[in-house]
Amino acid sequence: MADLAASIVAPTLIQPTTGAQSAAELAKRGDIHRTAQKFESSFLSIMLQQMFEGTETAAPFGGGPGENMFKSFMTEAMANKMTSTGGIGLAPTVEREMLKMQGLT
Numbered sequence: 001m002a003d004l005a006a007s008i009v010a011p012t013l014i015q016p017t018t019g020a021q022s023a024a025e026l027a028k029r030g031d032i033h034r035t036a037q038k039f040e041s042s043f044l045s046i047m048l049q050q051m052f053e054g055t056e057t058a059a060p061f062g063g064g065p066g067e068n069m070f071k072s073f074m075t076e077a078m079a080n081k082m083t084s085t086g087g088i089g090l091a092p093t094v095e096r097e098m099l100k101m102q103g104l105t
Helices: 002-008 023-052 065-084 090-102
Strands: none
Touching: 023 065, 023 090
16 A cells, blocks of 8 residues: 555655655645646647647548647647656656755755
8 A cells, every 4th residue: 555655646755854844845845746747748738739730530530620629628638647647757857857946855
């Protein structure tokens, strides 16, 4: 069960520290983690939009004009799911650099 909890919680939130962490520092770490996740999702969404640009689905499976309107929602949902399941490794790198910039390493 502890392994499951460790895989859900960000590694930066469970690192051992030399002193007691304040609630404000833990909150800042959580904010940084969420920001890094959002950054990776945005990056992936833009990449997916570029990948699907110009693709057309033939009838009867094509969505017509509505398909183009909702394609951005699909790519955003795909990017969010990719990020939540591990992504491409961009979020941990961004998070680590943000923590360094804030002096929280």
